[in-house]
Amino acid sequence: MTATTDDGSPQLNPHQPHPARMYDYFLNGKDHHVVDAAAAEQVLTFYPQAKAAAQANRRFMQRAVGQLAQSGLRQFLDIGTGIPTEPNLHQIAQGVIPDARVVYVDNDPIVLRHAEALLNSRPEGRTEYVQADVRHPEAILDAAREVLDFDEPVGLSLVALLHFIDDAQDPRRLVHDLLAPLAPGSHLVLSHGTADVDPETMARVMEVYRSGGVTVQLRTRDEIAAFFEELVLLDPGLALAGDWHRPVDTPESDDVQVPLYVGIARKQ
Ligand SMILES: C[S@@+](CC[C@H](N)C(=O)[O-])C[C@H]1O[C@@H](n2cnc3c(N)ncnc32)[C@H](O)[C@@H]1O
Numbered sequence: 001m002t003a004t005t006d007d008g009s010p011q012l013n014p015h016q017p018h019p020a021r022m023y024d025y026f027l028n029g030k031d032h033h034v035v036d037a038a039a040a041e042q043v044l045t046f047y048p049q050a051k052a053a054a055q056a057n058r059r060f061m062q063r064a065v066g067q068l069a070q071s072g073l074r075q076f077l078d079i080g081t082g083i084p085t086e087p088n089l090h091q092i093a094q095g096v097i098p099d100a101r102v103v104y105v106d107n108d109p110i111v112l113r114h115a116e117a118l119l120n121s122r123p124e125g126r127t128e129y130v131q132a133d134v135r136h137p138e139a140i141l142d143a144a145r146e147v148l149d150f151d152e153p154v155g156l157s158l159v160a161l162l163h164f165i166d167d168a169q170d171p172r173r174l175v176h177d178l179l180a181p182l183a184p185g186s187h188l189v190l191s192h193g194t195a196d197v198d199p200e201t202m203a204r205v206m207e208v209y210r211s212g213g214v215t216v217q218l219r220t221r222d223e224i225a226a227f228f229e230e231l232v233l234l235d236p237g238l239a240l241a242g243d244w245h246r247p248v249d250t251p252e253s254d255d256v257q258v259p260l261y262v263g264i265a266r267k268q
Helices: 019-026 034-046 050-070 089-096 109-113 137-144 171-179 199-211 221-228
Strands: 075-079 101-106 126-131 155-159 187-193 231-233 260-267
Touching: 019 034, 019 050, 019 109, 034 050, 034 199, 050 089, 050 155, 050 187, 050 260, 075 089, 075 137, 089 101, 101 137, 109 126, 126 137, 137 171, 155 171, 171 221, 187 221, 221 260
Parallel strands: 075 101, 075 155, 101 126, 155 187
Antiparallel strands: 187 260, 231 260
8 A cells, every 4th residue: 555655755765775675684585786795885984783673673563452452452553664574563462362453554665575474474464565654644544444443452662763763753642643532441562762872972873864855863862652642651661672571581782771761551
């Protein structure tokens, strides 16, 4: 499904590094070009923990979705999906609730090219892919309504997405608009980059992204907490990714301080 076209949407340009493909490189995936690997390697020279940070973010998504599915949530709207990396969100949700329904959204044509991998739903459940931009919540909600029942709670997942939206785009309003039509009992799952942990290194990382033409804005803990306004944060509140319900079998790679705040909150 295509919900909208947008003048600000990225174009496929194999000669420019791209965040989805750089993220794929950090996750040891195979869907990136030489230029993405070069930019990612540049980051790794002064920030060798970048791979561990991407993996910790991914594990947060998996733990959060698993927890929500265990609590009975059976439908998810995942915006900023990224290049598929197993286990994908629907595999986690349907591993718990086989007939769970998932709508994936990304504005990147690269992700669209891989959408097939996102559509391998269990037969009992359903997955759908929508190419759309988070800056157009109405278009996303209209498309999602075709698959999800908005009278029942939905898990809205915005994982490692909102730091690509600067304040000029009013990301708090976008989150508000996305949550507004969702039923009480819906949840927001969010992770967001911060420079609170290591400002100097993060400034250099941002420089690599910006020199590749990518809009990026890291935020402080308070600014990220503001996304949860009017919601009830679940235990343990807003935490750095490696600290959020840290499982006993956490890999040593998670011992790095991951510069991402993460949390889950419930709509009353
Ligand atoms: C770092 S990846 C995160 C992937 C996945 N959510 C995860 O955390 O593993 C960010 C994704 O957000 C997408 N993205 C960036 N800006 C977007 C926008 N304005 N609308 C929709 N998707 C966007 C990118 O294309 C990319 O796939």
